[in-house]
Amino acid sequence: MSENPDLTNERASGTFETNAMAAVIYGSEKFAQRRREITEAISKIPEFQDSHPLVFMSREEKISEACRKLAVLSNYWNSLIDTSDEEEALHLYREVLGLEGHPLALHETMFIPSLIAQASDEQQEKWLGRAQRREIIGCYAQTEMGHGTNLRALETTATFDISTREFILNSPTITSLKWWPGALGKSANWSIVIANLIIKEHNYGPHPFMVQLRDEKSHEPLPGITVGDIGPKMAFNGADNGFLGFKNYRIPRENMLMRHSKVTSDGSYIKPPHAKIGYSSMVKVRSRMAMDQGLFLASALVIAVRYSAVRRQGYLEDKSREVKVLDYQTQQHRLFPSIARAYAFIFCGFETIRLYDQLLIDVQNGNTSGMADLHALTSGLKSVVTYQTGEGIEQARMACGGHGYSMASYISEIYGVAIGGCTYEGENMVMLLQLARYLVKSIEMIQNGKSRELGPMVAYLAENESEIDLNLGPNEYLKVFEYAARNQTWRATEKFQKLRNSGMSNEEAWNQASVELTRASRLHTRLYIMSTFINHVGSIVDQKVKGVLIDLLNVHVTYEVMDIGIYVQGLLSSNQMDLIRNQLYVSLETIRPNAVSLVDSFQISDMQLRSVLGRRDGNVYENLFKWAKSSPLNKTDVLPSVTQYLKPMMEKSKL
Ligand SMILES: CCCCCCCCCC/C=C\CCCCCCCCCC(=O)SCCNC(=O)CCNC(=O)[C@H](O)C(C)(C)COP(=O)(O)OP(=O)(O)OC[C@H]1O[C@@H](n2cnc3c(N)ncnc32)[C@H](O)[C@@H]1OP(=O)(O)O
Numbered sequence: 001m002s003e004n005p006d007l008t009n010e011r012a013s014g015t016f017e018t019n020a021m022a023a024v025i026y027g028s029e030k031f032a033q034r035r036r037e038i039t040e041a042i043s044k045i046p047e048f049q050d051s052h053p054l055v056f057m058s059r060e061e062k063i064s065e066a067c068r069k070l071a072v073l074s075n076y077w078n079s080l081i082d083t084s085d086e087e088e089a090l091h092l093y094r095e096v097l098g099l100e101g102h103p104l105a106l107h108e109t110m111f112i113p114s115l116i117a118q119a120s121d122e123q124q125e126k127w128l129g130r131a132q133r134r135e136i137i138g139c140y141a142q143t144e145m146g147h148g149t150n151l152r153a154l155e156t157t158a159t160f161d162i163s164t165r166e167f168i169l170n171s172p173t174i175t176s177l178k179w180w181p182g183a184l185g186k187s188a189n190w191s192i193v194i195a196n197l198i199i200k201e202h203n204y205g206p207h208p209f210m211v212q213l214r215d216e217k218s219h220e221p222l223p224g225i226t227v228g229d230i231g232p233k234m235a236f237n238g239a240d241n242g243f244l245g246f247k248n249y250r251i252p253r254e255n256m257l258m259r260h261s262k263v264t265s266d267g268s269y270i271k272p273p274h275a276k277i278g279y280s281s282m283v284k285v286r287s288r289m290a291m292d293q294g295l296f297l298a299s300a301l302v303i304a305v306r307y308s309a310v311r312r313q314g315y316l317e318d319k320s321r322e323v324k325v326l327d328y329q330t331q332q333h334r335l336f337p338s339i340a341r342a343y344a345f346i347f348c349g350f351e352t353i354r355l356y357d358q359l360l361i362d363v364q365n366g367n368t369s370g371m372a373d374l375h376a377l378t379s380g381l382k383s384v385v386t387y388q389t390g391e392g393i394e395q396a397r398m399a400c401g402g403h404g405y406s407m408a409s410y411i412s413e414i415y416g417v418a419i420g421g422c423t424y425e426g427e428n429m430v431m432l433l434q435l436a437r438y439l440v441k442s443i444e445m446i447q448n449g450k451s452r453e454l455g456p457m458v459a460y461l462a463e464n465e466s467e468i469d470l471n472l473g474p475n476e477y478l479k480v481f482e483y484a485a486r487n488q489t490w491r492a493t494e495k496f497q498k499l500r501n502s503g504m505s506n507e508e509a510w511n512q513a514s515v516e517l518t519r520a521s522r523l524h525t526r527l528y529i530m531s532t533f534i535n536h537v538g539s540i541v542d543q544k545v546k547g548v549l550i551d552l553l554n555v556h557v558t559y560e561v562m563d564i565g566i567y568v569q570g571l572l573s574s575n576q577m578d579l580i581r582n583q584l585y586v587s588l589e590t591i592r593p594n595a596v597s598l599v600d601s602f603q604i605s606d607m608q609l610r611s612v613l614g615r616r617d618g619n620v621y622e623n624l625f626k627w628a629k630s631s632p633l634n635k636t637d638v639l640p641s642v643t644q645y646l647k648p649m650m651e652k653s654k655l
């Protein structure tokens with residue numbers, strides 16, 4: 001069937017090449033091209049297609065379908081991608097397995113990265129190759145039923161037995177059961193387990209251990225291990241998140257991951273070069289999250305924008321034909337700022353992934369000085385990005401009206417998966433408060449006359465306000481954001497200090513200032529996102545692409561400043577606020593002809609999108625009908641439940 005003419009017209013009105021834009025989104029022409037090649041190659045392998053729509057499958061079927069595809073994938077892995085390239089691998093996974101989770105997700109995202117960052121050279125020799133060849137399947141078991149956020153309260157113990165040179169793992173209480181780890185429930189046979197290291201009754205705190213959970217031949221749990229699936233979740237139901245308990249389970253001393261902390265055979269403990277070095281796997285995932293969430297948001301927007309260009313409802317001036325809903329200003333206001341955010345998140349994601357890769361090298365060379373900065377940055381970024389992604393996806397769903405609520409749109413699944421990110425890798429409020437610690441310390445440095453020692457990301461906290469001329473473009477909006485973040489950070493810090501100076505304990509003062517502190521963290525992070533977006537656009541060479549991204553940037557900066565209006569009341573007059581509001585409306589109109597091309601440029605395939613509404617060809621209605629007819633409920637005209645219950649009930653009512 002040919003393309004819906006409404007979408008053809010939209011594409012014709014685009015002022016730039018989507019391949020050129022994809023090269024900017026994905027960091028290089030080479031990678032953008034590789035993505036297309038991988039997608040093309042996959043489309044020719046019929047076994048990679050869903051055997052029937054995932055939304056009609058039970059949880060067991062989803063997990064089985066994911067395993068089937070993983071097994072097929074193992075035959076093609078080396079021919080489809082450069083296996084040393086993480087981004088290519090991720091693209092392959094997204095295309096073939098989608099986003100509902102699968103039994104290798106944690107193996108790739110946390111198990112292997114933990115071995116790379118935390119295992120000694122000898123340990124890597126023993127396990128890393130096996131993991132990379134997928135001879136074993138691993139997971140990352142840290143969270144417990146009673147403890148997730150506060151790692152210092154974990155209960156699982158690994159007690160060193162000097163006589164046998166083994167660690168004895170125990171889960172002393174019900175709350176100490178590991179709870180949540182992905183792939184633990186049914187798939188993984190090994191795990192990195194985070195447990196308190198106990199030597200001669202001294203607790204050295206949480207440390208990572210390499211633990212075999214299941215027999216490599218029979219896959220049965222090993223004696224001393226209780227393991228299983230935690231049940232259905234809001235989304236991610238293609239993954240088997242699990243529980244795990246230990247009863248006097250022994251592992252060799254060599255199974256404690258010993259790149260940084262060490263326990264010698266006589267039970268001596270060697271401290272790591274940085275107290276939080278064992279947290280690196282979390283920083284790794286957090287550093288990926290802006291990119292991954294940006295792509296979740298992008299997926300929802302591809303669906304909503306394409307659908308809005310074919311959905312006609314109501315009239316503007318011309319009463320002879322209903323208009324595309326994309327022509328309504330309210331629809332544009334609902335969707336376009338999110339397009340801008342998706343671009344901005346992806347740009348930030350590339351930056352934080354690069355920073356993590358550099359930090360990993362630095363740490364391996366003994367330099368841990370960058371850890372605090374990246375921890376603060378990624379803590380704030382994961383929190384803001386996951387929250388705004390959730391908001392944006394929900395707006396995209398509502399922008400699709402009733403059909404958005406149908407699983408045919410697939411938006412609810414994207415939403416469910418994306419908002420998991422508000423919780424995993426550290427609950428958002430808690431991570432905002434981690435960043436706040438860093439911001440408060442920065443203010444204290446300024447108060448103590450050490451402004452010069454501030455890092456580049458917080459140097460603005462020491463600056464004075466300057467006049468704002470909003471006709472000058474994005475950099476002026478950046479100054480507005482700096483003003484808001486600086487003011488709020490000072491206010492929140494001063495509130496905390498005042499409470500503490502009044503005699504309150506440090507902890508209580510912190511708690512009483514914490515809402516204000518999280519606000520400071522959000523503003524600081526939004527400033528970072530805006531400045532990364534501005535810098536990125538500034539570096540683009542292709543003038544057509546750059547022009548459109550400047551338009552998108554204008555949507556971003558005006559929307560963001562309007563959104564934080566309450567924090568800039570002392571800086572901007574109401575006339576200036578009106579001016580910004582009008583600039584936003586003008587920017588929405590300017591971006592309108594490029595809206596479909598901007599979302600096309602994400603180059604997310606129909607296979608990956610799994611959305612009837614978001615199809616590239618725009619043939620929504622006929623496919624919606626086809627999709628509904630394929631519902632298992634439509635296999636028969638009269639359901640057994642009607643025969644068994646409703647008919648007798650109706651008959652009885654007739655008497
Ligand atoms: C071939 C390649 C293939 C690759 C392809 C990959 C394919 C993958 C397929 C993908 C498919 C689908 C994707 C699915 C992804 C799903 C992923 C889900 C993953 C979810 C996993 C998890 O959730 S794991 C569990 C995570 N848990 C947490 O995050 C817990 C949060 N809590 C904490 O981190 C800590 O408790 C805390 C930081 C909040 C506090 O720690 P602590 O109490 O120890 O510290 P303090 O608060 O007292 O702070 C003391 C000082 O320490 C500083 N600090 C803390 N952390 C760090 C750090 N990490 N680095 C540096 N410094 C740190 C803190 O700032 C304090 O400093 P000062 O203020 O100076 O004192």
Ligand SMILES: Cc1cc2nc3c(=O)[nH]c(=O)nc-3n(C[C@H](O)[C@H](O)[C@H](O)COP(=O)(O)OP(=O)(O)OC[C@H]3O[C@@H](n4cnc5c(N)ncnc54)[C@H](O)[C@@H]3O)c2cc1C
Pocket residue numbers: 106140141142143146147148149150179180181182236241420423424425426427428429430433
């Ligand atoms: C989809 C998904 C996948 C996961 N995968 C894994 C995995 O593979 N491995 C693994 O180990 N774990 C995993 N987890 C667990 C996850 O990491 C934890 O759920 C997360 O870290 C949050 O911890 P919590 O559940 O203890 O929340 P809690 O800390 O109990 O949070 C509950 C509430 O308390 C608040 N709160 C807690 N502490 C503070 C504080 N200090 N100050 C202010 N407010 C506070 C929070 O803000 C929140 O509102 C996964 C979770 C999900 C949802």
